[in-house]
Amino acid sequence: MPEPAVSNITIEACHSLSDIPRETWDRLAGTDNPFLRYEFFEALETSRCTSEETGWKPCHLVFRLKGEIAGVAPAYLKSHSMGEYVFDWAWADAYRRYGLDYYPKLLIAIPFTPSQGPRLLLDPRLRDTLDALQAHDLLDTLAARLGAHSWHILFPNTEDQQLLNHDKQLHRIGCQFHWRNRGYGCFEDFLGELTSRKRKSIRKERRQISEQSISFRRFHGREIPGHVLAAFYVFYQATYLKRGQRPYLTQQFFEQLREKMPDHLHVIMAVKDGEMIAGALFLKGKDTLYGRYWGCLEEYNHLHFETCYYQGIELAIELELQTFDAGxxxxxxxxxxxxxxxxxxxxxxAHSGFREAIAEFTQEEAEQVLAYFDDAKTALPFRQNDGA
Structure with a gap:
């Protein structure tokens, strides 16, 4: 009797990206998505943003089919839950109250990046071989071998969701807000699709920015001057320091993005009286603009909305991108x-008792999120073909 197909599949963990050949990663991940680029993870590691000291110990996965590399996945052994944007603090606290260890956990995700996309970067042959139950069993076994008490895959795309979906799943859903480009030639084209009241409100916000003598400058790739990137980093740090936190990323990380991924990188700076007062950094994908990091030292009316959203929409239109994911x-x-x-x-x-309790929680949470999602759709500001 032939052995099950899964016996031909193994997973191993690599504690440095350098253990995986760059050409292998590029073949499986492609180069369109900035958050899947080999250079992105390399910058995180060499700048020490992801390290055992920061609680993000690299643990990248390599899938083998009949001994040959047929898949990779960005993964980390985590000693905390910061920087993930899928919140499981209550789960960790429940473990603590019962005298159990919640950490370390195996996290398959893009660090500090709540953007949906591929997570299991698999060769089509491997994806066709695996089914959901086998995938979960392989990850269960790997997590146990690594000493992790759980594994988590955050923000996977539709293809990965299909692979992960089975009856024994622990599946959570959340809700974000993304802007869609419906063939707009300029920002005014977009405003023309909104109700009169919302159009006027946005125009008023933008007018108040100009009334405060604030203008904007855009920089791209290697053309971003060092003093501009340094100023942006001061603003980025301020966002965290205002909350009493240390920033996740270092200036060295952003400098490496500029050098190694220039085609993806855009910075927009707000300027008043000749001085830069705020900034936002965007990463460009194949059809999506990602607004990731921003900051300012002083507060101005509507400065956040203008810098992070309206300037981002204008940039997405200019670059002819279909989606703007602003966080x-x-x-x-x-x-x-x-x-x-x-x-x-x-x-x-892994813990059967907590698995049952978490399953109940995720089911109740999903009902609430779906209700919120439906309500949100009814509150969209677009005209209903009534001339409003």
Missing amino acids: AQGEHKLVRGFEPELTHSWHGV
């Missing part, structure tokens, strides 16, 4: 034309 949170995006979109994560929990 994880923000119901305030809804009234500015960003549409609700469901996000997903999958979780494998």
Whole structure:
């Protein structure tokens, strides 16, 4: 009797990206998505943003089919839950109250990046061979071997979701807001699709920016001057320091992005009286603009909305991109034309008692998120072909 197909598949963990050949990673991940680029993870590691000391110990996965590399996945052994944007603090606290260890956990995700995309970068042959139950069993076994008490895959795309979906799943959903480009030639084309009241509100916000004598400058790739990137990093740091936190990323990381991934990188700086007062950094994918990091030292009316959202929309239109993903949170995006979109994560929990409790939690949470998602769709500011 032939052995099960899964016996031909193995997973191993590599504790440095350098253990995986760059050409192998590029073949499986492609080069269109900035958050899957070999250079992106290399910059995180060489700048020490992802390290055992920061609680992000690299543990990248290599899948082998009949001994040959047929897949990779960005992965980390985590000693905390910061920088993930799928919140499991309550799970960790419950473990603690029962005297159990929640950490380390095996995290398959893009560090500090709540953007949906491929997570299991598999050769088509391997994807066709695996089914959901086999994938979960392989990850369960690997997590146990690594001494992890659970595994988590955050923000996978539709293809990965299909592979992960089975009856025993622990599946969570969330809601973000993304802007869609419906063939707009300029920002005014977009405003023309909104109701009169929302159009006037956004125009008023933008007018108040100019009334404060604030203008904007854009920089791209290697053309970003060193003093501009340094100023941006000061603003980025301020966002965290205002909350009493240390920033996740270093200036060296951003400098490496400029040198190694220039085609993806855009910086927009707000200028007042000849001085830079705020900045936002964007990464360009094949059809999506990602707004990731921003900061300012002083608060100005509507400066955040203009720098992070309206300038981003203009940039997405200029670059002829289909989607603008401006980050994880923000119901305030809804009234500015960003549409609700469901996000997903999958979780494998070794402890049977907690697995049952978490399954109940995720089911109740999903009902609430779906209700919120439906309500959000009814609150979109677009005209209903009524001339409003």
